[in-house]
Amino acid sequence: MITTVTLNPMLDKTVAVDSLRRGAVSRASGVSMVVGGKGVNVSRQLRRLGEETVATGFVGGEIGSILERLLDGEGIPHRFVRIAGMTREGVTYLEPEGTMTSVFEPSHPVAPAEVGRLLEECSTLAGKSDWIVCSGSSPGPAADDVYRSIIADCRSRGIPVVLDSYGNALARGVESVPDFLKPNREEFEQTFGTRLSGESDMIAAARRLVARGVRYALITDGPRPFAAACPDGAWIVTPPGVESVNPTGSGDSMIGGILYGLRQSWPFADCLRFGAAAGAANARVREVAQSSSDDIESLLGGVTVKRV
DSSP, X not given: OEEEEESSOEEEEEEEESOOOTTSOOOEEEEEEEEEOHHHHHHHHHXXXXXXXXXXXXXXXXXXXXXXXXXXXXXXXXXXXXXXXXXXXXXXXXXXXXXXXXXXXXXXXXOHHHHHHHHXXXXXXXXXXXXXXXXXXXXXXXXXXXXXXXXXXXXXXXXXXXXXXXXXXXXXXXXXXXXXXXXXXHXXXXXXXXXXXXXXXXXXXXXXXXXXXXXXXXXXXXXXXXXXXXXXXXXXXXXXXXXXXXXXXXXXXXXXXXXXXXXXXXXXXXXXXHHHHHHHHHHTSSSSSOOOHHHHHTTGGGOEEEEO
16 A cells, blocks of 8 residues: 655646636636645546555645545545634636646645654554655645654554655654655755756765665656666756646656566666656646556557666
């Protein structure tokens, strides 16, 4: 089983409008809702690939109840910790030609006692898991150390952890040395204070992370080639070219694809190929983290994995 942790989930609404004009009334032609959050997206993609997964994190208020009902409807098991604050909402206004305008509410507050309950839940789930995935941002200072604590606990028990975050949660999480680290280029630069001017810098940075104890290090750069390293080598991976419809969740789908490959005991280069194809498959459709094996495999031929 793979457990995903999302500290800052969101009710993600998409409102279809003919046009969005500032200062005017717009009539919606349709509304859809889905649970947003990086860890949830990883669980969603893993579930689509047939992997056993459970999602946890914080939810609160009636919006939190809606999130749980939506996950039930998708068949995604969950063990979220209830908090006193209200889970946030985000609204994306979608115009016919594909233009999207998004407004996200501020994060919900989290109390130290609620953080303690989540850490207990994660420790319990870790004992049943092959991997733990810590994804997304922290809702506030009280939760900034959660990922660091989870990683430290899991490392002491031999349970591998993925860290894909930013800001304080990333900066503090790397102190416990996750097994799998996936910052993007900007996040790496902000966290480590090192500018990456090209692919050679990205490869060197990924290798430095491996030298610090990270088993699998990726530094991504949107749809552009990304760097990857492990103790056995380093690679530049070029994703397939696709027409992007909605890139939201592509990094999460990539993680899901790589973990799927690792669970099958594939060589890491093959996991990277599958993960890059999964990210691209996600970007070319409106739905998030819903790509099937056939969708992903149809793009494998367009991925270049170059050992460096």
